[in-house]
Amino acid sequence: MSFPTKEQLYAQFSQADDAVYFASADKQHIYFGFGVSAEINTGDAGAIKEWMAQQDQPVFGGLPFDEQPQASPIMAGYFFAPCVVYEVTAGAIFGTPITTWPQIKQQGQATITKQVDDIKWPERIKNVIKTMQTDTNKQKVVLGRQRQLKLTSTVDQVQLLIDLNTQQPNSYHFVLKHGGEIFVSATPERLVKVDGQAFATAGVAGTTRRSINADEDEQLAMALLHDDKNLLEHAYVVNTIKERLAGLVALTVPNAPSIMKNPQVQHLYTPITGHLNTNTNILDLVTQLHPTPALGGKPLAWAMATIKDIELEPRGLFAAPIGVVLPNGDGEFIVGIRAMLIKQQTAQLFAGAGILADSDAAQEFAETGLKMTPMMNLLKG
Numbered sequence: 293m294s295f296p297t298k299e300q301l302y303a304q305f306s307q308a309d310d311a312v313y314f315a316s317a318d319k320q321h322i323y324f325g326f327g328v329s330a331e332i333n334t335g336d337a338g339a340i341k342e343w344m345a346q347q348d349q350p351v352f353g354g355l356p357f358d359e360q361p362q363a364s365p366i367m368a369g370y371f372f373a374p375c376v377v378y379e380v381t382a383g384a385i386f387g388t389p390i391t392t393w394p395q396i397k398q399q400g401q402a403t404i405t406k407q408v409d410d411i412k413w414p415e416r417i418k419n420v421i422k423t424m425q426t427d428t429n430k431q432k433v434v435l436g437r438q439r440q441l442k443l444t445s446t447v448d449q450v451q452l453l454i455d456l457n458t459q460q461p462n463s464y465h466f467v468l469k470h471g472g473e474i475f476v477s478a479t480p481e482r483l484v485k486v487d488g489q490a491f492a493t494a495g496v497a498g499t500t501r502r503s504i505n506a507d508e509d510e511q512l513a514m515a516l517l518h519d520d521k522n523l524l525e526h527a528y529v530v531n532t533i534k535e536r537l538a539g540l541v542a543l544t545v546p547n548a549p550s551i552m553k554n555p556q557v558q559h560l561y562t563p564i565t566g567h568l569n570t571n572t573n574i575l576d577l578v579t580q581l582h583p584t585p586a587l588g589g590k591p592l593a594w595a596m597a598t599i600k601d602i603e604l605e606p607r608g609l610f611a612a613p614i615g616v617v618l619p620n621g622d623g624e625f626i627v628g629i630r631a632m633l634i635k636q637q638t639a640q641l642f643a644g645a646g647i648l649a650d651s652d653a654a655q656e657f658a659e660t661g662l663k664m665t666p667m668m669n670l671l672k673g
């Protein structure tokens with residue numbers, strides 16, 4: 293049996309009711325999964341862990357950001373074992389292979405007819421900043437906003453997969469299709485990777501824009517590397533990861549962040565690696581780490597309550613752990629940022645920014661706009 297071509301995988305993805313595409317940032321691991329052989333609809337990590345232990349196929353899905361109720365079947369927490377999984381880089385097939393592949397159907401690009409933004413977001417953020425200025429125990433909260441779009445037609449999913457690869461080549465890609473909805477993320481951020489006893493996570497927090505001028509781009513990166521607000525925002529993440537993993541993993545952490553460049557933004561970045569001290573289930577590591585202060589805040593209970601209070605809608609899989617787990621327990625979870633949820637002719641985009649006492653609300657609003665650009669560009673073609 294020959295391995296399918298990219299065109300066949302893309303065509304199958306666009307025509308399947310249930311499908312997943314996962315690619316690691318370095319594209320060393322690329323999976324396509326089709327059909328459902330087993331599934332679980334829950335946000336309960338314990339139940340998911342038990343369910344995963346019974347699967348002999350790679351499983352894919354995500355846990356919701358928090359416990360707020362969700363109407364959407366994907367956003368409420370969903371994992372599935374596809375009937376067949378194609379691991380592209382290794383040329384491996386798990387499950388029952390597809391024998392008849394569809395042709396690509398030319399659909400044409402949808403265009404955006406209506407855009408609704410949460411324009412009162414900066415006002416609400418200003419109030420949070422004031423609270424943080426008067427109470428220094430409230431150190432950081434990552435606050436998100438959403439953008440609702442109406443489209444002229446449904447999205448051409450073949451084109452979406454092509455554009456994801458050409459427009460965001462260095463990000464993780466995660467596209468989950470289930471129950472008439474598609475969740476798309478082109479995230480730069482790994483939450484946890486387990487490969488035997490080897491462990492990896494990362495601190496990604498602190499952001500500035502890119503410039504098409506190479507000298508200016510470098511100046512922006514240098515300014516970010518020396519900016520007190522962004523360094524503090526980043527340090528909260530790295531220190532919290534270290535605290536939460538103490539005892540579980542022997543960690544190697546660089547002394548200072550470096551720069552991670554994506555097409556629209558550049559971030560402070562600290563890759564963190566380690567060795568698992570015991571045989572720890574990847575889901576336990578996920579629940580231990582999620583949400584890091586790159587998505588939640590510090591102190592955590594206050595940050596979670598503020599997120600619930602300030603954001604207009606529950607996050608669902610936005611900023612949440614999404615990923616793949618193999619039958620031997622290895623796997624990788626990423627955080628579902630630079631993301632959108634597509635349903636028929638609508639798309640809901642998500643982006644957030646780390647708010648500190650010396651944040652500027654207008655600047656954070658602009659940053660969230662930049663972070664929505666990858667998804668906007670996918671929809672614009």
Ligand SMILES: C=C(O[C@H]1C=CC=C(C(=O)O)[C@@H]1O)C(=O)O
Nearest residue numbers: 497498499586629643644645646
């Ligand atoms: C919450 C988001 O970004 C997080 C990840 C990297 C940098 C961030 C920042 O600088 O604010 C955020 O913590 C998002 O992209 O929606």
